[in-house]
Amino acid sequence: MNFSFFFMVSLGLAICQTVIFPSFSWFSQCFDILIVVVLYLSLAYTHYGAIIAIVVIGGIMDSLSGVPFFLHIFSYLWVFLIVQLFKQLVFQRSVVFMMVIGMIAVTIQQGLMLFSVFIQQGQQGVFNFDFALILRQIVWGALLIPPGVWTMGVLRQNYFYVIRQFRRELARKYRG
Numbered sequence: 001m002n003f004s005f006f007f008m009v010s011l012g013l014a015i016c017q018t019v020i021f022p023s024f025s026w027f028s029q030c031f032d033i034l035i036v037v038v039l040y041l042s043l044a045y046t047h048y049g050a051i052i053a054i055v056v057i058g059g060i061m062d063s064l065s066g067v068p069f070f071l072h073i074f075s076y077l078w079v080f081l082i083v084q085l086f087k088q089l090v091f092q093r094s095v096v097f098m099m100v101i102g103m104i105a106v107t108i109q110q111g112l113m114l115f116s117v118f119i120q121q122g123q124q125g126v127f128n129f130d131f132a133l134i135l136r137q138i139v140w141g142a143l144l145i146p147p148g149v150w151t152m153g154v155l156r157q158n159y160f161y162v163i164r165q166f167r168r169e170l171a172r173k174y175r176g
Helices: 002-023 025-029 035-044 048-064 071-087 095-121 123-127 131-175
Strands: none
Touching: 002 025, 002 035, 002 048, 002 131, 025 131, 035 048, 035 071, 035 095, 035 131, 048 071, 071 095, 095 123, 095 131
16 A cells, blocks of 8 residues: 555656646746655655665656656665754654755755766756755755655654545445
């Protein structure tokens, strides 16, 4: 059931990010919204299944977006590792913790993007980079990632409730 939930949410967010959101004028200010799924997986799970799911989500985003391959995979894995490190030191349900982790996640992704621009275009490409946009995305990440992770938790609880109710109805109907 976990797989089906995260698959549907990841697919829905990937479609929204690559197909629907680019038609809006505010999309250029938006950070990678699949960071919300990665952060939820990082906070809720610590086993290797979460790492595999994060690599699959990153691979899907790498193939759908026009960024260099392994950028999303690498950034998502770094976010996972940092969250696992900070989970042991800080109370993980704190809003401040979620805001800081959101800012770090967006910064990691933007830093890797900046590094890939530097590798491909050199110093001139870095000087042409819009650093004000990076700062706006970090701020939006700090503000929108905590409610996004909370919404993910509520959606997951509701999904499991609906599945359990459906199973009970099927059992009641077909078992007599």
